[in-house]
Amino acid sequence: MLWWLISAGCGSGPSECGPAECAEVLAQAAAGAQSEGGDPSALLLEPHERTLILPLLEDLRAGIRPFGEDSVGVCRGAHSCDEFLGTDVGVLPPGDYVIMAELAVPRVGGSGAWTATFETQCTLQRPGAEPEVVDYNRTYALRHAGADRGFRILPLRTIASPAGKLAADCTWKLTAPHPGTDAVFSGSWQTPAK
Numbered sequence: 001m002l003w004w005l006i007s008a009g010c011g012s013g014p015s016e017c018g019p020a021e022c023a024e025v026l027a028q029a030a031a032g033a034q035s036e037g038g039d040p041s042a043l044l045l046e047p048h049e050r051t052l053i054l055p056l057l058e059d060l061r062a063g064i065r066p067f068g069e070d071s072v073g074v075c076r077g078a079h080s081c082d083e084f085l086g087t088d089v090g091v092l093p094p095g096d097y098v099i100m101a102e103l104a105v106p107r108v109g110g111s112g113a114w115t116a117t118f119e120t121q122c123t124l125q126r127p128g129a130e131p132e133v134v135d136y137n138r139t140y141a142l143r144h145a146g147a148d149r150g151f152r153i154l155p156l157r158t159i160a161s162p163a164g165k166l167a168a169d170c171t172w173k174l175t176a177p178h179p180g181t182d183a184v185f186s187g188s189w190q191t192p193a194k
Contacts, residue, residue, distance in 0.1 A: 071100075
């Protein structure tokens with residue numbers, strides 16, 4: 001019964017659902033088994049079911065996470081990550097940079113089940129005047145990319161240093177919603193004036 005519920009209500013096909021809907025389907029199944037006088041032990045997993053379902057459940061509970069050690073942050077390069085620099089990188093020397101993310105996405109849930117919002121805020125220093133604050137944000141739809149690679153967003157933002165006539169002090173944040181605790185990755189960079 002449990003395997004049918006997951007494959008019908010939370011697997012692939014026209015009735016795909018996300019993490020919240022899967023939890024709801026399982027809760028309804030448990031309530032239904034008890035209210036219909038059914039055996040609650042029917043929801044217990046057989047050994048062969050456990051080997052199929054538990055890895056999916058662990059992946060679902062893990063939510064969005066970095067695919068590797070150096071997979072969310074600032075890189076040297078105009079359109080690729082030629083050299084990973086980290087998350088809080090300080091003043092960037094002259095050159096081209098990108099902020100990128102390669103994320104492990106759970107292999108359950110359909111289109112729109114997983115998203116991440118990227119935000120930046122830059123404070124431009126104006127000599128003799130109030131600083132100017134420039135905000136940016138964008139939401140990305142994510143999907144499972146496979147066991148050997150993560151879902152890659154490159155670039156989240158391009159950065160040129162120096163960026164213009166004004167020095168900039170910037171922060172960035174990537175937030176992936178998850179029931180309980182959102183996954184949040186953040187950092188900062190600075191660019192000097194020309």
